[in-house]
Amino acid sequence: MLKKLLWLSRRSKNHTSTAVTSSAPPRAAIETAVLPGNEEADIQARLHWQLGEWAELVELSQHFKNADTKGEAAVFFAAACGQLGFHERAAQWAKQALQAGVPPSALGNVLISGVYGSLGQARLLQPENTEAAIRHFEIAAHLGLGDQKVPSLINIRIKQQLGQSGKAKAMARPTARLTHTHTARLPSLSAHYRYHVEAHVWVKPDEQSIGYSDGDAVEEKILSIIEHAKDISLYSAELVKQQNDWPSRYHLSADRVNVLRPFANSLAGAAVLELGCGCGAITRYLGELGAQVVAVEGSQRRAQIAASRCRDLENVSVVADRLQDLPFEKSFDVVTLIGVLEYSRIYVESVDPIQAVLLRARRYLKPNGVLIIAIENQLGLKYFAGAPEDHGMGAMAGINDLYREKTPVTFGHQTLTKHIKKAGFCAVETYLPFPDYKMPALVVSPSGQQPHKEFNLATLLRTAVALEPQPIKQPLFSLEQAWPLIEKNSLLADMANSNLLVASASPEITLADPHVLASYYSPKRTAAFSQQVEFLHQQDNGITVRRKRLGNTQATLSAFHATDEPYVSGEVHADALHGILQRPGWQLEDLLPWFKTWHDALKAQSFPPDESVNALGWAEYDAWLPPHFIDAIPRNLIITPTGDTQFIDLEWVESHPLPLELVLYRGLHITLGTLTSIAEPNSKELLDKHALSEMLLETLEIKLSALDYSRFMPVLDNLTRRAQGIAPLENPPTKPYPSKQLFVRGQHTTPAPSTLLTLYWCYKGVGYNENDTVKKKVTLDGKVFSFTLTLPNDVDINGLRLDIAGCPGYFFIHELAIKNAANELLWAWDLNPATLLNSADITYFAIDGHPYAGLLSTSHDPRFELPITMDCMKQRKRPVNTPSA
Numbered sequence: 001m002l003k004k005l006l007w008l009s010r011r012s013k014n015h016t017s018t019a020v021t022s023s024a025p026p027r028a029a030i031e032t033a034v035l036p037g038n039e040e041a042d043i044q045a046r047l048h049w050q051l052g053e054w055a056e057l058v059e060l061s062q063h064f065k066n067a068d069t070k071g072e073a074a075v076f077f078a079a080a081c082g083q084l085g086f087h088e089r090a091a092q093w094a095k096q097a098l099q100a101g102v103p104p105s106a107l108g109n110v111l112i113s114g115v116y117g118s119l120g121q122a123r124l125l126q127p128e129n130t131e132a133a134i135r136h137f138e139i140a141a142h143l144g145l146g147d148q149k150v151p152s153l154i155n156i157r158i159k160q161q162l163g164q165s166g167k168a169k170a171m172a173r174p175t176a177r178l179t180h181t182h183t184a185r186l187p188s189l190s191a192h193y194r195y196h197v198e199a200h201v202w203v204k205p206d207e208q209s210i211g212y213s214d215g216d217a218v219e220e221k222i223l224s225i226i227e228h229a230k231d232i233s234l235y236s237a238e239l240v241k242q243q244n245d246w247p248s249r250y251h252l253s254a255d256r257v258n259v260l261r262p263f264a265n266s267l268a269g270a271a272v273l274e275l276g277c278g279c280g281a282i283t284r285y286l287g288e289l290g291a292q293v294v295a296v297e298g299s300q301r302r303a304q305i306a307a308s309r310c311r312d313l314e315n316v317s318v319v320a321d322r323l324q325d326l327p328f329e330k331s332f333d334v335v336t337l338i339g340v341l342e343y344s345r346i347y348v349e350s351v352d353p354i355q356a357v358l359l360r361a362r363r364y365l366k367p368n369g370v371l372i373i374a375i376e377n378q379l380g381l382k383y384f385a386g387a388p389e390d391h392g393m394g395a396m397a398g399i400n401d402l403y404r405e406k407t408p409v410t411f412g413h414q415t416l417t418k419h420i421k422k423a424g425f426c427a428v429e430t431y432l433p434f435p436d437y438k439m440p441a442l443v444v445s446p447s448g449q450q451p452h453k454e455f456n457l458a459t460l461l462r463t464a465v466a467l468e469p470q471p472i473k474q475p476l477f478s479l480e481q482a483w484p485l486i487e488k489n490s491l492l493a494d495m496a497n498s499n500l501l502v503a504s505a506s507p508e509i510t511l512a513d514p515h516v517l518a519s520y521y522s523p524k525r526t527a528a529f530s531q532q533v534e535f536l537h538q539q540d541n542g543i544t545v546r547r548k549r550l551g552n553t554q555a556t557l558s559a560f561h562a563t564d565e566p567y568v569s570g571e572v573h574a575d576a577l578h579g580i581l582q583r584p585g586w587q588l589e590d591l592l593p594w595f596k597t598w599h600d601a602l603k604a605q606s607f608p609p610d611e612s613v614n615a616l617g618w619a620e621y622d623a624w625l626p627p628h629f630i631d632a633i634p635r636n637l638i639i640t641p642t643g644d645t646q647f648i649d650l651e652w653v654e655s656h657p658l659p660l661e662l663v664l665y666r667g668l669h670i671t672l673g674t675l676t677s678i679a680e681p682n683s684k685e686l687l688d689k690h691a692l693s694e695m696l697l698e699t700l701e702i703k704l705s706a707l708d709y710s711r712f713m714p715v716l717d718n719l720t721r722r723a724q725g726i727a728p729l730e731n732p733p734t735k736p737y738p739s740k741q742l743f744v745r746g747q748h749t750t751p752a753p754s755t756l757l758t759l760y761w762c763y764k765g766v767g768y769n770e771n772d773t774v775k776k777k778v779t780l781d782g783k784v785f786s787f788t789l790t791l792p793n794d795v796d797i798n799g800l801r802l803d804i805a806g807c808p809g810y811f812f813i814h815e816l817a818i819k820n821a822a823n824e825l826l827w828a829w830d831l832n833p834a835t836l837l838n839s840a841d842i843t844y845f846a847i848d849g850h851p852y853a854g855l856l857s858t859s860h861d862p863r864f865e866l867p868i869t870m871d872c873m874k875q876r877k878r879p880v881n882t883p884s885a
Helices: 002-009 039-050 054-061 073-083 087-099 104-123 127-148 151-163 165-170 217-228 237-241 246-252 254-259 261-267 281-289 300-309 341-347 353-364 413-422 457-465 479-488 573-581 588-603 627-631 660-673 689-698 706-724 870-874
Strands: 194-196 201-203 271-275 292-297 316-320 332-338 365-376 427-434 442-444 498-504 516-521 531-538 542-549 562-566 637-639 645-647 754-763 773-779 788-791 797-803 809-813 817-820 825-828 837-840 842-846 853-857 863-866 880-884
Touching: 039 054, 039 073, 054 073, 073 087, 073 104, 087 104, 201 300, 217 246, 217 300, 246 281, 254 261, 254 281, 254 516, 261 281, 261 516, 271 281, 281 292, 281 300, 281 316, 292 300, 300 316, 332 353, 341 353, 341 365, 341 842, 353 365, 353 413, 365 413, 413 427, 413 498, 427 457, 442 457, 457 479, 457 516, 457 573, 479 573, 573 588, 573 637, 588 637, 588 645, 588 660, 588 689, 627 660, 660 689, 660 706, 754 788, 773 788, 797 870, 837 842
Parallel strands: 201 316, 271 292, 271 332, 292 316, 332 365
Antiparallel strands: 194 201, 365 498, 427 442, 427 498, 442 516, 516 531, 531 542, 542 562, 637 645, 754 773, 754 797, 788 880, 797 863, 809 853, 817 825, 817 880, 837 863, 842 853
């Protein structure tokens, strides 16, 4: 059909067709292939036009600038934008078409054709008016198709528009994707800021330098990595290698941007204001999409890091300023508050800081603009399971509502939605990122939260649990078993760990494709293997699986970059294991039917040794599987409604066939490794993952030897390294994976989090360093504690710096003093933050009626220096204890 439509789009003007009874004027809309232009745009636009696909035309138009589209596509874009209510954009495209030489009469016919098409859709809202609707569609086809008005094409177009009527009837009011027909214009920054050449950051005119405070090891490390990297793109192999702990992964990982990927096509070309951009991980993605970005960060050093991360992107500007002080008015298509709103009470001076920030965000938006908010859910399910509150407040802090006036704060879904609507946003769409918004592997769309008989969302929710980058060490219950129940009872939005909300003052505007039920992102992948899997629900075609590689950000915007495949309905075999292992007293025998089903499905695809395996020299194995069955693990096995088995998602391919034993070993290792908690079995031997795997294999009379592992482990290790973009080892491992224990829930209580206080001292000619420190580990259980840190007596100390914690959070200091060994007071803090020196990543606040000072740390390394004097230090003739708090 596509070839036929392409052929029809190139038919000669002299080729005539049989007339169809209609009152349509017999004039051609536009002559075929007579205007020079962007051939790709013209072909795609013509196909959408021939089928009367308005929304698809508008979406396509956002990928082309006016200057780049001089052909007939500009005419079609004008008509489509006009029909969906984007009148300003429609006028711009119409002007471009006329400037390109399109006859006014031809342009007029196309626009009028669109009107008749819309009238036809309106008629279809009432079943008795179908005949009238068809007449409108016929007139639209004659006017719009011109010399291509052959009966078959007219019938195709009418059938297509009639087929869309079900959707039109179901919608109380139409929605349209946020689109851009030309590159968005940003407000002038030079009118309000001065460009700091060395830092590449826009600062206030009176700001003479970027405030770079010494001592924050995390941010110093990130800045150094980015400044020295040659490749700073989203999937930079250099940056992947530097992700060796949680802070570096958080700031550098491409997984961070998954929270915005569902909106990629709407963000491309948009004017975006990113409030609180941090170190620029998401800023980088917006820039690569082609958005016109103003990224705002209150911390000058983080602004400098973000600017360095985007130094090769001319469409990105970084501003060091407070979000409530920005001078912009109705300037942006999109404003983002990703991990920002929860800190409003700390940084914004207002009677109601939350509402003040939301009102400010709306003030920066154009009339049809959209606000994106990502924030933890106060009532997220993981917090009930024992996960500590994300802002350093301990376990159950959010659930017990321990937030205070000057602390971070999160909200339940309903409360947050009310805050947003109170700020003037009448339309709020809820997307749900899992495990949470920081590094989501799964984003469930609003339509995906509705019941779909064929769609197995429960499996995706279970899969996301094991992908939590900061897992709960001792969960109180099985999250894998709980999530399907939450979904079954329609509680996902209320109990998701994070909320991703899209708010607009116009109910007709949306950001994502409404057909998408959910999007899954393969975590920790290198550019070549990064993947997005979308599950789309089509009215007539059921559910489709659409795959995209993510390594090239711009390429993800093209429809030709994706591949579609049918969705296989049924139960994922790995899910059944959770139900077995959650029963107290489970035994090895309980696992055997589950294990046998998977083994039999593999065995059915196996073959005896042949010429393809002789070169390996592994003659001991009787059953072999094709090279792509390396991924034939239980989570990729579907039990269909008829009871048949079918493997899906076998994306990895080895260079040679595989022994059945190798696939069984890998599948057990991966499956058991994703379990976060189980019930206690009847024997403790079953808790050893390696031992349990061997027991299951022995039921098939398979006992892996040292020779087997020496063959299998290099294959498995190289596969892991290939996915992560790491070069294979010259001497890969030859022994099995290290044995680990399965966690039995309910055996332990959830421990309170801890932190490390560090006191640094310096002396003449030598600055602060890790060698000159004394440390104290402290449990953050909410109780008041005292501590003493002792300084050496043989050093002429002339500086003291206290790093109060190794994590974000808030703390209260009742007393801070320096005493000598005789307990004589040498210095005491008056609780006035102005008397401390070189504070960094700390916000101070007072608590009315309480004799202590509050400190909010915003990084993993908050610190300040004590204002000691030489006279104070001269009194240290004996060992000095400092500080005491």
